[in-house]
Amino acid sequence: MKTTAFSSTLGVLALAALLLTSCSEKTEVAKDQVSPEALAKIQALGFSTHNVQRDGDTYIVEGDIRLTDRDLAGAYSNGKLLRVGEAEQYRTTNLVSGTRTIKISLSSRMPASYSAVIDEVVKRYNAQGLRLTFAKAGSNGDIVLNTANGSYLASAGFPTGGNPYNSVKVNTRAIGTVSTTAQINYAATIIAHEVGHCIGFRHTDYMDRSYSCGGAYSNEGASSVGAVLIPGTPSGPDSGSWMLACIGSGQNRYFNKNDITALGYLY
Template structure:
């Protein structure tokens, strides 16, 4: 099969606001960010992630190549019980979150159509939460995810839940549109999957979908098997595979649907 595999990793700039009641100097801010990121890295290593699968890009720490990890989330990973329950993290969206709004004001054309399709992917499953597209208003929202366009190689990034809330941002490179609406919908749906706690379905061997790469690690963050889904992975077997093909439909597979309906 002729596969066009594209990594989800993109380097993203992050704006980090430091509010301490007084202005901090640039050097103080840099030291604060560096110290925070070092704790995140230390927590991830203690949780079981291989050091070579942890990277810092523009002040943001990533694991699994496309999942940003906050300080709070890294601390929660160390508190996880690791019990056995595709794969999910130990951090999930809380039962009190019924409406997750997605601010899609930055998306037009192909990206707008794809975002609507991604939202429908989740809402068609009858989960404990629903997704609602907004253009900035947070009325009636229990949590909000901001959808952003970025530069760079095709693909996207996001992060895992923390404190019972989904990660608050998904990033998709504008160059992803070269692959068409279905692939953009696939990438958006994939990144939303991370925000609600879904791991890569081939986390244990990225070469399955990417052609190269190893094990992303599990341990404290939880590469927890979801009951009723395969323990292995195949090319095209899950929308949550690490890398995508140019032929993606943008729709969940049967195991994706089972996974989400099992945990939500």
């Protein structure tokens, strides 16, 4: 998740420039560069290739989504996307299977104050009566919050093998102090968004990121996987969704009506 340029008091989190190697001859790709081959695979999976970043052995796409080389090999190449209205709710190919409890924990490097953030995230999801139950764990959770630096507030990946993505990278310096109720709610909104990715959701403004991020029209790309509309949802913009791509500093987004419909439809 990213901070919006037009509402953030923290300022714009600058994205790293996209580095490309020449296609005219075979050259070695530097460790932090994204190869043309990787970009082609990212596009083939239906993700935007704008401002793709390399972070260790993963690629960060669409501001906060982590993809591995295994993902690029086709782990998400089949299936359908879930759509809610015109400002859509989308899911990925993979979901979390079964009726189960998903435990969320902090790594040893995370500030202890984020324990209260996990409590709020757990409360928000469990209030929906889903077949997935969430709980805070002291360590070794199914989803572990880890510190990270970068041009994003937080980032995560998608489920594999019926299990949630196991990590949320959190830029605690960008999010700021977490002590007051308002600060906890802001951080919980960001972490709940990333947990949404971990259980299979894509961005609500998937078809036009400028809706929440500002700037020019930007379609994240639908590839050939299609979309399934949830009946009974409105066709207008969905301004309050917890899965919008960008957030203004200090904003607090609970699940809105469409979010609740989408969560209930999948889980």
